Amino acid sequence: MLIFIAIALASFLLxxxxxxxxGHDGDHDAHHDFSHDGADADPTISFxxxxxxxxxTMGFGAAGAIARYYGANNLVASLWGLGTGVALxxxxxxxxxxxxxxxxxxxxxxxxxLGKIALVTTAIDANGIGEVSLTIEGQYKTYLAKxxxxxxxxxxxxxxxxxxxxxxxxxxxx
Numbered sequence: 001m002l003i004f005i006a007i008a009l010a011s012f013l014l015x016x017x018x019x020x021x022x023g024h025d026g027d028h029d030a031h032h033d034f035s036h037d038g039a040d041a042d043p044t045i046s047f048x049x050x051x052x053x054x055x056x057t058m059g060f061g062a063a064g065a066i067a068r069y070y071g072a073n074n075l076v077a078s079l080w081g082l083g084t085g086v087a088l089x090x091x092x093x094x095x096x097x098x099x100x101x102x103x104x105x106x107x108x109x110x111x112x113x114l115g116k117i118a119l120v121t122t123a124i125d126a127n128g129i130g131e132v133s134l135t136i137e138g139q140y141k142t143y144l145a146k147x148x149x150x151x152x153x154x155x156x157x158x159x160x161x162x163x164x165x166x167x168x169x170x171x172x173x174x
Contacts, residue, residue, distance in 0.1 A: 001068035004081065008061030015054040022051075045096045047089075055092040059085035108137050110169070113161045117174050118145070124153040124171070132159060132171060145169040 045052075064081030072080065116134055124130030124147050132145040147153055148162050148170045159171035 001065050004061045004064035004068060004077065006061070008058050008065060011054045011058035011061060015051055015058060018051050018054065045093065045100050047093055049093075049096070051096065052089050052093050056085040056089035059088035106139065108139055108141060110143070110164050110167055112136055113141075113143070113169060114164060116161050118143075118159050118161060118169070118171065120145075120153055120155050120157045120159055123155045126150055126152040128152075129168070130155075132161075132169060143167065143169045145171045148172040
């Protein structure tokens with residue numbers, strides 16, 4: 001029975017610690033996958049997350065200890081523990097998946113600016129770089145921009161975004 005209790009306590013410390021102290025360095029539960037067309041996929045959680053696995057072993061240890069307390073042999077206690085651990089880890093997985101799906105991102109793909117009208121906030125010199133701003137997906141954004149035709153564009157001019165090179169926009173007067 002002592003081994004089951006030790007497994008449950010160690011797993012509890014792992015799970016509680018990951019929730020309390022898990023952060024950017026040790027928390028690898030979220031996987032943000034981006035497709036090639038610029039649209040990002042929903043964040044997901046792996047079933048092999050340390051929190052889910054910790055919940056499985058915590059349920060195994062706790063249920064195994066309870067079964068041993070009530071007189072079950074090691075095999076029966078282990079089977080009870082395994083069943084309980086799988087059930088609890090499934091519940092943890094579903095709860096965390098629900099939480100991760102609620103996340104929002106403030107990232108705006110530069111490609112979403114194509115065809116939009118922007119305002120020149122810093123003049124664009126001939127064959128030089130300036131700055132444009134626009135509201136896209138509800139966010140006010142500024143981008144470096146250059147003229148598509150190699151002509152200077154004055155501050156305050158309305159421009160149309162015709163292409164994207166990296167994070168830089170190529171614009172022409174609207």
